[in-house]
Amino acid sequence: NAGVTQTPKFRILKIGQSMTLQCAQDMNHNYMYWYRQDPGMGLKLIYYSVGAGITDKGEVPNGYNVSRSTTEDFPLRLELAAPSQTSVYFCAANEGRAISGNTIYFGEGSWLTVV
């Protein structure tokens, strides 16, 4: 049981390039999230998904796209990378029970630099 797995761990992009950050979970959790964390800052929600086929915007969705074709995978796509997207990206998952909330499990993070 690997939990939440993100790839790549480190990436340098040139301005205007595109890339996809991969995220996979093997816990059969319904809810998945993408957060970004700028240096010395907190976590901002980019996109989230409550199940396969369903995605929704978080606080900072501009410049990103997501898809959720399976329960396991939740890739984050950056189109036309900009320096402002230099950040650490964390994928996360939780069971999503409505009543009391559940532990959110984070991946190890993906360090992205746009130059």
Add this chain to the structure above:
Amino acid sequence: GENVEQHPSTLSVQEGDSAVIKCTYSDSASNYFPWYKQELGKRPQLIIDIRSNVGEKKDQRIAVTLNKTAKHFSLHITETQPEDSAVYFCAVHIIQGAQKLVFGQGTRLTINP
């Protein structure tokens, strides 16, 4: 949307002393309040959480208190040790619509030997 304010942003204490970090939130319907510890270059890790039907929870040197009326909750670390040095984040579980966690801005805690 939900607003989570965390204070202080930095905190420096002597080893063995106590540290307290406070968060306030705006949505009275929120019902789950976790705290995460993030060491440099690592992912956030859950250290303690509290649900809205409980006023206090303790786990060894760490405790969390919740005041639902005032809409604030606090992390208390006693007998601090050098390995407690990290960034700590509070979070609030939003239940209106789809569930998600909204995080505070973080507190950089430094334990001085």
